[in-house]
Amino acid sequence: MASTDKPAAHPDKTEVESQPPNQSPCINLILIDLPLRALLFASTVVAIVLITTSNETEIAVVPLTPPKSGPRTAKFSHSPALIYFLVAVCVACLYSILSIVASFSFISKPAPPKTLLLVLAFFDALFVGIVSSALGAAAAVAYIGYKGNSHVGWIKICNVYDKFCRHIAGYLAMALLASIILVFLTLLSTYSLYRRSH
Amino acid sequence: MASTDKPAAHPDKTEVESQPPNQSPCINLILIDLPLRALLFASTVVAIVLITTSNETEIAVVPLTPPKSGPRTAKFSHSPALIYFLVAVCVACLYSILSIVASFSFISKPAPPKTLLLVLAFFDALFVGIVSSALGAAAAVAYIGYKGNSHVGWIKICNVYDKFCRHIAGYLAMALLASIILVFLTLLSTYSLYRRSH
Numbered sequence: 001m002a003s004t005d006k007p008a009a010h011p012d013k014t015e016v017e018s019q020p021p022n023q024s025p026c027i028n029l030i031l032i033d034l035p036l037r038a039l040l041f042a043s044t045v046v047a048i049v050l051i052t053t054s055n056e057t058e059i060a061v062v063p064l065t066p067p068k069s070g071p072r073t074a075k076f077s078h079s080p081a082l083i084y085f086l087v088a089v090c091v092a093c094l095y096s097i098l099s100i101v102a103s104f105s106f107i108s109k110p111a112p113p114k115t116l117l118l119v120l121a122f123f124d125a126l127f128v129g130i131v132s133s134a135l136g137a138a139a140a141v142a143y144i145g146y147k148g149n150s151h152v153g154w155i156k157i158c159n160v161y162d163k164f165c166r167h168i169a170g171y172l173a174m175a176l177l178a179s180i181i182l183v184f185l186t187l188l189s190t191y192s193l194y195r196r197s198h
Numbered sequence: 199m200a201s202t203d204k205p206a207a208h209p210d211k212t213e214v215e216s217q218p219p220n221q222s223p224c225i226n227l228i229l230i231d232l233p234l235r236a237l238l239f240a241s242t243v244v245a246i247v248l249i250t251t252s253n254e255t256e257i258a259v260v261p262l263t264p265p266k267s268g269p270r271t272a273k274f275s276h277s278p279a280l281i282y283f284l285v286a287v288c289v290a291c292l293y294s295i296l297s298i299v300a301s302f303s304f305i306s307k308p309a310p311p312k313t314l315l316l317v318l319a320f321f322d323a324l325f326v327g328i329v330s331s332a333l334g335a336a337a338a339v340a341y342i343g344y345k346g347n348s349h350v351g352w353i354k355i356c357n358v359y360d361k362f363c364r365h366i367a368g369y370l371a372m373a374l375l376a377s378i379i380l381v382f383l384t385l386l387s388t389y390s391l392y393r394r395s396h
Binding site: 072074075078079080081114115117118121122124125126128129130132133134135136137138139140141143144145149151152153154155157179182183186187189190191193194 | 270272273276277278279312313315316319320322323324326327328330331332333334335336337338339341342343347349350351352353355377380381384385387388389391392
């Protein structure tokens, strides 16, 4: 409120208008926003590639009753958590493309439209939730695969399917990066609105 | 921008000032914000109570080599994912208390301070990520406990530890509610800034 009174204190109103206070910071913010969205797109694409190329076939013994042995394939589609992860990352990838297009449209304008900033801030926050929940689910399954759980007899599988587990580690890292980027993008969109409210 | 031009079109400036355009919507938003934060606090407290009272001891057989039988206790502390869940929900509970105090401070003022709105929007988005990732991790472990995974020989345990699994279902529902509330709170804080930028 106090800051909005400042231009009124200037006697020459045209001088104030010739120095648009919002233009410079908004352009600077777009210069951060656009590369971040491109990085979000890249991280989701790498995660999708890693998850879809993670299948591995090994001679393994599964401790069923009676135990089963033979060549067995570890696939991400064997775990609902990893399927959810793939779906969430694909949707986030699609969103990153749409938001890059929206962010590009900012460049030609002196300041980003406020309604678009509001929509981006909301969807960024929504995708923080979607990508983080998928990351949590995949990480929990990966941890059981890596360490096992002796309390309930869930054996570790990463000593057999090492390539599969390396891929999981890779796309977990990508999803973590995507989540962090999305939190920063939410902050950036909100901060742009904050600057505009001065 | 268009809406800021409208008051200038009115000849009587005092008439416009007697109807502050931001005051009414801001008060309305606080009336939504405060109960939502109270609901966030309640949902996290219920989740903490459910998780800390979920221990259950049953006569169970664990398919180790050789199989072990006897009275065994299912505890949330046996799973790192559920420990992470508890920590995340405790931190979110603490944050909900702090944000309720901040939201209360809005009531006495004609409009919420913009910097506080920005800080709340950022932390709401951050907690969307934290609570959602904890929810995803706990849900993934709960799903394996409920259905098992025959591909890797992870047996289901919910047929033995039914009370334990009912508690998990309860606190997953509370965490889902908390995540949804946090997304709406992010939107609300951002929307308040959007209204102030008009």
